[in-house]
Amino acid sequence: MTSSSTPRPAHAGGHTPGRPPLRRLTARGRDEAHRVASPLELFFDLCFVVAVAQAGLQLVHAVAEHHAGEGILNYAMVFFAIWWAWMNFTWFASAYDNDDVLYRVVTLVQIAGVLVLAAGVSRAFDEHDFVTVWLGYLIMRLAMVAQWLRAARSATGAERTTAVRYAVGVLICQVGWLGLVLLPEPARPWLFLVMVIAELCVPVLAERGFETTWHPHHIAERYGLFTIIVLGETIAAATVAVQSGVAENDALGELLPIAAGGLLIVFSAWWIYFVVPIAGRLRSNRQAFLWGYGHYVIFAAAAAIGAGLEVAVEQAVGKAHISTLSASAAVTLPTALYLLAVWALHSRHFKVGIAQQTVLPVTALLVICCTFLGDWAVLAAGVVTALAVVTGETLTARRAARGRGAKASTSAL
Incomplete structure (x- = not known):
């Protein structure tokens, strides 16, 4: 996360005493230090x-x-x-x-x-x-x-x-x-x-x-910040929907599974996006353009998850006259799409072995299957995404431990 107190380079930073308010709009260095969001x-x-x-x-x-x-x-x-x-x-x-x-x-x-x-x-x-x-x-x-x-x-x-x-x-x-x-x-x-x-x-x-x-670390930070803000908007939208449902219909029992599942989905979405450092892969325009363009799906799906949670809440309290299956799909489909997009753009570049590579695609499939679980669909989808985080972290830790063990054995020889 950036900070307004972070120093910026003298040639492109904030205004300093004695400097003209209008300057030439010249290119900044790609290897510039302390390049953060302003x-x-x-x-x-x-x-x-x-x-x-x-x-x-x-x-x-x-x-x-x-x-x-x-x-x-x-x-x-x-x-x-x-x-x-x-x-x-x-x-x-x-x-x-x-x-x-x-x-x-x-x-x-x-x-x-x-x-x-x-x-x-x-x-x-x-x-x-x-x-x-x-x-x-x-x-x-x-x-x-x-x-x-x-x-x-x-x-x-x-x-x-x-x-x-x-x-x-x-x-x-x-x-x-x-x-x-x-x-x-x-x-x-x-x-x-x-x-x-x-x-x-x-x-x-x-x-x-x-x-x-363009600066790879600055670009990665900018995209990450916007992802956080969109996920935050998703939380805010879901919170307002649950608050309205409780106030108008006194349906806390029906809304708790949706609220819990929604939180698990959003927390997992944040974790999965930021678990790998992507800036190092943005080395050329070809890589950067594909990565940058692909974020349309990530951003749109992340925002749609919040909309889906609102739909699920409205259906649960009787304000939306659609089926439970449709309301569940409004959450599970964008969640699955988000998982697949993050895997395609981020995770697959850092995963080793079939087990690590298949965690997110399999999770996306399981989330879609949760659509058919009726009133428990959103909670089930949240549990599945949370388990994906746990599984991914466990597999990464085990591989790291094996790597340290192999290195220790080599050193002993």
Whole structure:
């Protein structure tokens, strides 16, 4: 976790007496020491979670009202806008954050954009009106264009070309996203798929010939912090749902298994994500892009777990008129998806042997099987994920002990 008191390098840190408030936006070093998240980045994350919470809330309403398919599609579209804007800023900041006045102001404009987007989430779900969501996204992306053009002004050669490519690519994509407002409703999912591909291609094409100097440890920390914040939002959403259920229906007996299972799932989700140090694997753009893009699934699934817990609570107290099976699936499916995504992006690179490699995939399968356990499904899923943590730690400890034993035997010889 970062601290506002952590010293930052003199060339890119906070304002110091006698230094100009506006400075050249030059690239930072990839091997820079003490590279941690800044207070502005933490503030940025907290504001983005407001939009995540709105998307999760609307997903709850859609699933509870028998519109799960439509709700999931809208959730995927809105969450992509939130995640992609967050991700683009994160990688840009890792390479170019100089923390001067103009940089801070443009970042605050991006925060304003995500708050506009958050304000339009309910209309996007309820009325299929994406105007406000599109406007908020546009504000965020135009601010990002301004940052890239500023970086281009301070750069030369291949670095300048990369910055200009980013700015042009982002602008072109904004024209395409206008179709969400202008095209008829049946065409929007197809446009969404096309535009997702276009957006994902911008960094790949822009960094041909020159890789921006993002910092691997800073990037790993930024993603970890956002994971913590999203899991925290999941806890908050589930707590409010349980509190409401107890206050309005006096159904503590029905809600305790859901609350206990939900806590076990979220605690295990945190443990599984942070059990391995991933920064050392982010050595090239190819590795980093695949890892960074894959976090769409991790973030979206983590937020959806909270929405699922709310659905389970509403079903238990009779506020959501759906089956117990559907309510259970709202928790178990995103949990299984989260486990598989963390395994694919993190864990499999650090596991040795078939036993360690299969812990999370098998756990994901068992969590899905828990869906059919009726009122005990969420608690069972929580116990299964907690057992996965215990199993993983046990296998790691045993392998480490065998390694120390073999080393001692070799030394004795």
